[in-house]
Structures are given as C-alpha cells and as structure tokens.
Amino acid sequence: MxxxxxxxxxxxxxxxxxxxxxxxxxxxxxxxxxxxxxxxxxxxxxxxxxxxxxxxxxxxxxxxxxxxxxxxxxxxxAGGGRLWPAAGPARWRALRRQALADGITDAAVLVRYEQTVRPEALRWSEWIEGQRLKIRTALAELERESLEGPFDIGAISIACALGYLDLRFAEERWREHQPRLAGWLAALAQRPSLASSTPA
Amino acid sequence: MxxxxxxxxxxxxxxxxxxxxxxxxxxxxxxxxxxxxxxxxxxxxxxxxxxxxxxxxxxxxxxxxxxxxxxxxxxxxAGGGRLWPAAGPARWRALRRQALADGITDAAVLVRYEQTVRPEALRWSEWIEGQRLKIRTALAELERESLEGPFDIGAISIACALGYLDLRFAEERWREHQPRLAGWLAALAQRPSLASSTPA
Missing domain, CATH: 3.40.30.10 (Glutaredoxin)
Known part of the structure; x- marks a missing residue:
C-alpha cells in the first residue's frame, strides 16, 4: 500500500x-x-x-x-474491531469523538489558512473568532468527558487534533484550561505510535 | 429521536x-x-x-x-447493512464516494461563505478558484465512474451534493459537463426520499 x-x-x-x-x-x-x-x-x-x-x-x-x-x-x-468498535454504544461514542476531534482540526486548519495563506488585507477577524469558538467549546467538552478506555479511533483522533494545536497554536496554551485533558494526553505521549509520529 | x-x-x-x-x-x-x-x-x-x-x-x-x-x-x-454495506469492497466504495460527495459539499459551502457571508472587500478569488477546482475535478470523477448499483450511503451523499449545487450554484450548469451524472440523478429524482427532501 x-x-x-x-x-x-x-x-x-x-x-x-x-x-x-x-x-x-x-x-x-x-x-x-x-x-x-x-x-x-x-x-x-x-x-x-x-x-x-x-x-x-x-x-x-x-x-x-x-x-x-x-x-x-x-x-x-487487521481483522476488524481493534480500533473501530463493532456496532453498539462503544462504536457511536468512538465515531462521535472522531467527528468532534476532526472538527477541532478542521476549524484549526481554517484559522491557519486565514492567518498564513490568505493575503493579510483579506483576513476577517470574525471568521477566525467563529472558528476559535468551535475549538474552545469542543476542548471544554473533551475536558468534561471521561476519556478513559481503549485507545480507539476516537482517542487517536483526539490525540492528533491536540498535537496539531501544539504544532500550530502553541500560544493558545490549551492545557491551562483543560488540565484533565492535558493529563490524558501526557499519559499517552510515550506510546510509540504517537511518539514516532509527532509533527515537529 | x-x-x-x-x-x-x-x-x-x-x-x-x-x-x-x-x-x-x-x-x-x-x-x-x-x-x-x-x-x-x-x-x-x-x-x-x-x-x-x-x-x-x-x-x-x-x-x-x-x-x-x-x-x-x-x-x-434499522438492522444494519441496508444503506451501509458490510465490510468489503462495496463498503469501501460507498464510503469513498460519501467522502468525495461530502468533499464537493464542503468546497461548495466554503465558496458560499466566501461569496455571501464574508464582507465583499475581504473576498479572495484564488480561494474561490481553489475550491471550485475541487468541485469540478470531483464532478468529472463521478462522471467517469459507473454509479449503477444499490442506493447506498455513497449514492445518497452524491445526490445531496448535487442537490446543493442546484440550490446554490445553478448558474454553474454542472449537467452540461456531466451528462451521464445528470441522467443518473434524473432517474433517481422521483424517489420519495429525495423528492420530499429537495431544498427549495
């Protein structure tokens, strides 16, 4: 492949x-x-x-x-059902979390385009603020949820979304408002799949 | 629900x-x-x-x-496997088509935001052209593919993407460049699920 x-x-x-x-x-x-x-x-x-x-x-x-x-x-x-739970509550939770995490990433990428790709004279602060609101609200939701459980596609998506915020929006200091989420990511950070793929 | x-x-x-x-x-x-x-x-x-x-x-x-x-x-x-084929080639084809169709919609929505929500002085023609290129290339791909087969989530997504183009970008006249795709949609248009949900 x-x-x-x-x-x-x-x-x-x-x-x-x-x-x-x-x-x-x-x-x-x-x-x-x-x-x-x-x-x-x-x-x-x-x-x-x-x-x-x-x-x-x-x-x-x-x-x-x-x-x-x-x-x-x-x-x-790989046989199925390893990172994608079979149908049932675990599947819908994992897929909803993937959508939430990918939505954080989508919004962050749109902010990045607005701030670095679009000519400066054409940038629109309300657009940036609207996307930032999505990110902040989604992070607050993740802080409220218990993320314990298997390292499934939901968890992978969340870890990758947070990694992107660290790469491109480090100044946002998301950990200050989401200490529990920060702890969750820190506990996973040495996992070889995440450690070896961290963007630099 | x-x-x-x-x-x-x-x-x-x-x-x-x-x-x-x-x-x-x-x-x-x-x-x-x-x-x-x-x-x-x-x-x-x-x-x-x-x-x-x-x-x-x-x-x-x-x-x-x-x-x-x-x-x-x-x-x-509803029992599973009705609109979402079980694992196997039919599933990956349906899901890839859903991603392609949703990608057309994503690009069209971004163009719509740029042209109607963003203040006129802040609009960027290259952004619009970049998104339009995605739409045109994706439509050309759908024109090449054989869309015969069950009315699954791939077909539903394509029909909804095309319906959105008809609603918001009628002046683009996508049917002129994609006659086969137009015929496919026309044959489906009387399906009650599509007919009753057509945006006006």
Missing part, C-alpha cells in the same frame, strides 16, 4: 498512528506531498479529485480517502 | 433521506435551526460543541454527529 501524506497533517497522522497500532506500518510506503487549497498537486488529484491528504492506494491500486475511511479500512485489514 | 437540521443543509438532507429510506422518519422529530460560522446557535452548541448541523439526539438523549455517524447509526437501528 502507499500513503500520500505530509508530516504535519493531523488527518494523515491518524492513519499513520492507526497503521502502527495495527502492525501494518511496514506494509505502507509513505509518499510525502506538499499542497495548499490554492496550490493543488496534480499527481494527488489523479487519486483524490478533492486534492486532499491522506490518500491510501490499496494493494489492488484502489484509492481510498478521507482519513476515517482509510482508518476503518486498515482496521478491517 | 430529534434531529437538529435546516431545510437547505445538504449534510442534514443525507440524514433525512436515510431515515426515509430506512422507514425511520416517523420516529424523528425535526428541529429547525438557523446558523452560520459567524453567528453560532447557543442551544445547538450544547449538543454539538462544533455548532454544526445535523445533530441527532437519540432516544436515550445522547447527541450524535456528524452526518456520516448519524447515517450509520440509523442504518444499524
């Missing part, structure tokens, strides 16, 4: 962490790409018309995206 | 179509909300910190989001 990724992409990191947890990493060749919403990558678009990473090319040459689809595919390839 | 939605939301329409197809619509009370990324809805945020629709409140009071999670939950509630 081949994975189009970038080292800083939190969505691609979900796939890399999943592959490591499932013992599949050695079967995946990593193909780095650089891109932005205004500088598309023609080769990547042949596989994903949306021009986004991650994209997985399976051994039969089929292209899979986006990150939830790839992560569930890898889980099934 | 209760569903926070808006009549024009293509993501919420996926849920409404799924519920109708699965015979669950009568069990879901529809709660309309209006919101934008810069005018959040406080009541909605209590259930989804990201402040996005759709949100489903289950009979046990749990909040589920986003649209893929809700749609899969409803499918499981």
């Amino acid at each position: 081949k994975l189009y990724f970038s080292p800083a992409s939190p969505y691609a990191r979900k796939v890399r962490v999943s592959a490591l947890e499932l013992g599949l990493a050695e079967r995946i060749e990593l193909l780095p790409v650089t891109l932005s919403p205004v500088s598309p990558n023609a080769q990547l678009r042949e596989h994903n018309p949306l021009g986004k990473i991650p994209v997985l090319l399976t051994d039969s040459g089929e292209a899979l995206y986006d990150s939830p689809v790839i992560c569930e595919y890898l889980d099934a390839l | 209760k569903l926070y939605f808006s009549p024009a939301s293509p993501y919420a329409r996926k849920v409404r179509v799924s519920a109708l197809e699965l015979g669950l619509a009568e069990r879901i009370e529809l709660l309309p909300v209006t919101l934008s990324p810069v005018s959040p809805n406080a009541q909605l945020r209590e259930h989804n910190p990201l402040g996005k629709i759709p949100v489903l409140l289950t009979d046990s009071g749990e909040a589920l989001y986003d649209s893929p999670v809700i749609c899969e939950y409803l499918d499981a509630l």
Whole structure:
C-alpha cells in the first residue's frame, strides 16, 4: 500500500498512528506531498479529485480517502474491531469523538489558512473568532468527558487534533484550561505510535 | 429521536433521506435551526460543541454527529447493512464516494461563505478558484465512474451534493459537463426520499 501524506497533517497522522497500532506500518510506503487549497498537486488529484491528504492506494491500486475511511479500512485489514468498535454504544461514542476531534482540526486548519495563506488585507477577524469558538467549546467538552478506555479511533483522533494545536497554536496554551485533558494526553505521549509520529 | 437540521443543509438532507429510506422518519422529530460560522446557535452548541448541523439526539438523549455517524447509526437501528454495506469492497466504495460527495459539499459551502457571508472587500478569488477546482475535478470523477448499483450511503451523499449545487450554484450548469451524472440523478429524482427532501 502507499500513503500520500505530509508530516504535519493531523488527518494523515491518524492513519499513520492507526497503521502502527495495527502492525501494518511496514506494509505502507509513505509518499510525502506538499499542497495548499490554492496550490493543488496534480499527481494527488489523479487519486483524490478533492486534492486532499491522506490518500491510501490499496494493494489492488484502489484509492481510498478521507482519513476515517482509510482508518476503518486498515482496521478491517487487521481483522476488524481493534480500533473501530463493532456496532453498539462503544462504536457511536468512538465515531462521535472522531467527528468532534476532526472538527477541532478542521476549524484549526481554517484559522491557519486565514492567518498564513490568505493575503493579510483579506483576513476577517470574525471568521477566525467563529472558528476559535468551535475549538474552545469542543476542548471544554473533551475536558468534561471521561476519556478513559481503549485507545480507539476516537482517542487517536483526539490525540492528533491536540498535537496539531501544539504544532500550530502553541500560544493558545490549551492545557491551562483543560488540565484533565492535558493529563490524558501526557499519559499517552510515550506510546510509540504517537511518539514516532509527532509533527515537529 | 430529534434531529437538529435546516431545510437547505445538504449534510442534514443525507440524514433525512436515510431515515426515509430506512422507514425511520416517523420516529424523528425535526428541529429547525438557523446558523452560520459567524453567528453560532447557543442551544445547538450544547449538543454539538462544533455548532454544526445535523445533530441527532437519540432516544436515550445522547447527541450524535456528524452526518456520516448519524447515517450509520440509523442504518444499524434499522438492522444494519441496508444503506451501509458490510465490510468489503462495496463498503469501501460507498464510503469513498460519501467522502468525495461530502468533499464537493464542503468546497461548495466554503465558496458560499466566501461569496455571501464574508464582507465583499475581504473576498479572495484564488480561494474561490481553489475550491471550485475541487468541485469540478470531483464532478468529472463521478462522471467517469459507473454509479449503477444499490442506493447506498455513497449514492445518497452524491445526490445531496448535487442537490446543493442546484440550490446554490445553478448558474454553474454542472449537467452540461456531466451528462451521464445528470441522467443518473434524473432517474433517481422521483424517489420519495429525495423528492420530499429537495431544498427549495
């Protein structure tokens, strides 16, 4: 298999962490790409018309995206039910948490585009504030929830979203308002799948 | 169950179509909300910190989001494997198509925000062009693919994405470049789930 990724992409990191947890990493060749919403990558678009990473090319040459689809595919390839709980309350909780975490990342990426890609004269503070509100409210929700339990796709997504905040928004100091969440991440940080994929 | 939605939301329409197809619509009370990324809805945020629709409140009071999670939950509630194929090639194809269709919608919504919500002086043509390129390339991919087969979550997502283009970007005339895709949608248009949920 081949994975189009970038080292800083939190969505691609979900796939890399999943592959490591499932013992599949050695079967995946990593193909780095650089891109932005205004500088598309023609080769990547042949596989994903949306021009986004991650994209997985399976051994039969089929292209899979986006990150939830790839992560569930890898889980099934490893036997199923390991990082993606079977149907039932555990599955809906894990998938709802994945959506919450990916939503934090989506909002953070939009803020990043606004602050670094868009010309300075065209930036809109209300847009940034609206996205920041989503991030703050979602972090507060995660602080309230008990995140104990298996390291499933929900937990992986949360860890990757927080890692992205640390990479791009360190000045936000999310740990000060979410000490319990900070403790949860610290306890996981030495896990090889997370430690080896931390963006620098 | 209760569903926070808006009549024009293509993501919420996926849920409404799924519920109708699965015979669950009568069990879901529809709660309309209006919101934008810069005018959040406080009541909605209590259930989804990201402040996005759709949100489903289950009979046990749990909040589920986003649209893929809700749609899969409803499918499981109806016995499973009806709109969401079980693991295997059919599942990955349906989920990849859902991601492609939702990606069209994501890009179209970003264009809509840029053109109608953001102050005119702060609009960036390159951003709009970048998102439009995603839409055009994705439509071209759908035109190439054979979409015959069961009306699953992939097909539902594609129909809802195209319906959103018809609602907000009619002047783009996507049918002129995608006649085969247009024929596919036309053949489905009288399906009660789609006909009764068409945004106006």
